[in-house]
Amino acid sequence: MIKRRLSKGTLAGLFAALAAGLLAAPVLAGSGQPTPKQIGFQEAVTPVASDIHWMHDYVNVIIFVITAFVLALLLYVMWRFSESKNPTPSRTTHNTTLEVLWTVIPVLILVAIAIPSFKLLYFQYTFPPPDLTIKATGHAWNWTHEYPDQGISIDSLMLQNDERQDVIKSGIPAWQVPRNLAVDNDILVPVNKVVHVLVTSSDVIHNWTIPSFGSKVDAVPGRVTATWFKAMKEGIYFGQCSELCGKDHAFMPITVRVVKEQAFNDWAAALKARDKKKAKEIIRALAADLPDQTKIVADTRTMR
Numbered sequence: 001m002i003k004r005r006l007s008k009g010t011l012a013g014l015f016a017a018l019a020a021g022l023l024a025a026p027v028l029a030g031s032g033q034p035t036p037k038q039i040g041f042q043e044a045v046t047p048v049a050s051d052i053h054w055m056h057d058y059v060n061v062i063i064f065v066i067t068a069f070v071l072a073l074l075l076y077v078m079w080r081f082s083e084s085k086n087p088t089p090s091r092t093t094h095n096t097t098l099e100v101l102w103t104v105i106p107v108l109i110l111v112a113i114a115i116p117s118f119k120l121l122y123f124q125y126t127f128p129p130p131d132l133t134i135k136a137t138g139h140a141w142n143w144t145h146e147y148p149d150q151g152i153s154i155d156s157l158m159l160q161n162d163e164r165q166d167v168i169k170s171g172i173p174a175w176q177v178p179r180n181l182a183v184d185n186d187i188l189v190p191v192n193k194v195v196h197v198l199v200t201s202s203d204v205i206h207n208w209t210i211p212s213f214g215s216k217v218d219a220v221p222g223r224v225t226a227t228w229f230k231a232m233k234e235g236i237y238f239g240q241c242s243e244l245c246g247k248d249h250a251f252m253p254i255t256v257r258v259v260k261e262q263a264f265n266d267w268a269a270a271l272k273a274r275d276k277k278k279a280k281e282i283i284r285a286l287a288a289d290l291p292d293q294t295k296i297v298a299d300t301r302t303m304r
């Protein structure tokens with residue numbers, strides 16, 4: 001009797017821990033960059049990322065229910081049909097009702113997953129008309145971002161540790177200069193605008209990725225691939241090359257600042273006029289105004 005109660009208690013504890021992990025996942029993360037003790041995704045700031053997070057949680061619930069059901073069945077079978085409880089096994093080999101059920105129910109579950117999954121896929125690949133187009137070219141090992149309509153081009157290289165210290169000393173808050181993610185030249189995009197990113201490579205296959213935007217697309221030499229995003233929250237968002245490309249694959253990050261349209265226009269105009277100093281000043285002013293995104297956010301999928 002005591003033994004049975006113990007096993008029930010352990011089981012309940014296990015389920016509780018799993019459920020807690022599942023529910024906690026969307027909340028234990030910051031925005032735009034990884035944060036210590038993070039469990040969930042970085043905050044979604046685009047409709048696509050928001051839908052990806054929803055899809056993840058939805059499928060996770062289904063996985064949890066199926067796993068719990070199969071575990072319960074296994075435990076029941078081990079107990080009910082053990083040799084001591086069931087010395088003469090039944091010789092039944094077919095049960096039509098059961099066979100129909102275990103075929104039809106999984107099919108229905110797959111359909112329930114497929115419908116939102118295809119919807120999401122269509123959403124990701126149906127590009128709304130662009131407000132801004134950027135061409136991102138991966139090199140071994142850095143990124144070039146060109147703004148064809150603004151006539152500007154920006155090379156971004158990862159900051160080494162001593163360079164990071166210099167940037168922090170120049171007035172950029174330390175949380176905006178994370179190790180192995182910060183670059184020397186951030187790129188800017190306007191908030192609430194549709195941005196098309198045309199992605200290619202000058203050498204090997206790289207991948208242009210910003211987790212908070214739900215954007216991830218291969219950069220293939222000789223081809224142009226594309227992604228789009230509509231960032232709905234001002235801030236600084238970091239990404240990395242996400243296709244194994246060689247020895248410095250881990251050291252070619254991407255830094256995107258989402259800013260008000262006026263700030264974007266000023267910055268683009270300054271760069272067009274080759275006034276790098278003014279462009280840096282605009283970024284410094286923006287950086288000072290940002291609330292700390294490494295703080296845990298309450299809901300990571302609010303953008304829709």
Ligand SMILES: [Cu+2]
Nearest residue numbers: 206241245249
């Ligand atoms: Cu790469």
